[in-house]
Amino acid sequence: LFARPCTFVKSVVRTADLPPDGPIEVAFAGRSNVGKSSLLNALVGQNALARTSNTPGRTQALNYFDLSDETLMLVDMPGYGFAKAPKHLVDGWNQLIHDYLRGRQSLRRLCVLIDARHGLKASDISLMEGLDSAAVSYQIVLTKRDKISAPQLEKLIADIAVVLKKHPAAIPQVLATSSRKGLGMAELRAELAMLA
Ligand code: GDP
Numbered sequence: 001l002f003a004r005p006c007t008f009v010k011s012v013v014r015t016a017d018l019p020p021d022g023p024i025e026v027a028f029a030g031r032s033n034v035g036k037s038s039l040l041n042a043l044v045g046q047n048a049l050a051r052t053s054n055t056p057g058r059t060q061a062l063n064y065f066d067l068s069d070e071t072l073m074l075v076d077m078p079g080y081g082f083a084k085a086p087k088h089l090v091d092g093w094n095q096l097i098h099d100y101l102r103g104r105q106s107l108r109r110l111c112v113l114i115d116a117r118h119g120l121k122a123s124d125i126s127l128m129e130g131l132d133s134a135a136v137s138y139q140i141v142l143t144k145r146d147k148i149s150a151p152q153l154e155k156l157i158a159d160i161a162v163v164l165k166k167h168p169a170a171i172p173q174v175l176a177t178s179s180r181k182g183l184g185m186a187e188l189r190a191e192l193a194m195l196a
Pocket of ligand 1: 034
């Protein structure tokens with residue numbers, strides 16, 4: 001998998017522009033500022049793959065990256081939780097995202113990124129409920145774990161484990177990562193390798 005550089009494929013803003021189903025897709029979603037761009041860059045070992053600190057809510061695109069010669073695509077989803085928009089699946093998300101999450105054959109796993117300092121928020125739970133009903137398999141990936149202590153991390157993971165029992169499409173394992181310190185990247189890569 002991580003042998004060759006990951007490349008940007010396209011930015012999709014309309015359902016009609018989604019690439020044909022084929023390569024396995026792993027998508028990444030989370031509240032704005034959760035550290036998603038930093039995580040994607042650290043994951044593939046490239047500094048400028050996903051733009052960091054993008055203006056919240058500016059783009060509502062799905063950004064496709066080819067991880068390995070069209071066998072595994074990484075899909076960078078727009079950040080959520082920033083706007084007091086009408087409630088859909090989660091605040092501020094549009095039709096494209098709904099269509100994508102409900103009907104995408106190739107989507108094998110969605111990584112729900114959670115800031116280790118903040119834990120699960122209402123908008124995260126809202127997304128998780130949507131994923132449960134769409135039967136999209138998802139996994140909680142904690143970000144910025146360098147910001148909390150080991151006992152705090154342990155408690156956070158235990159609290160999340162309790163919540164996950166109520167979410168049928170959730171994978172029970174929670175991954176803790178830090179893009180800044182490079183923590184958890186090997187584990188996340190191993191997860192992706194198992195899906196490919
Ligand atoms: P995005 O909006 O979800 O794409 O988030 P970014 O990747 O742009 O990161 C948001 C902020 O969190 C930036 O100030 C990053 O420097 C910071 N950040 C991201 N990852 C980490 C991390 O692992 N540790 C720490 N301490 N800060 C991080």
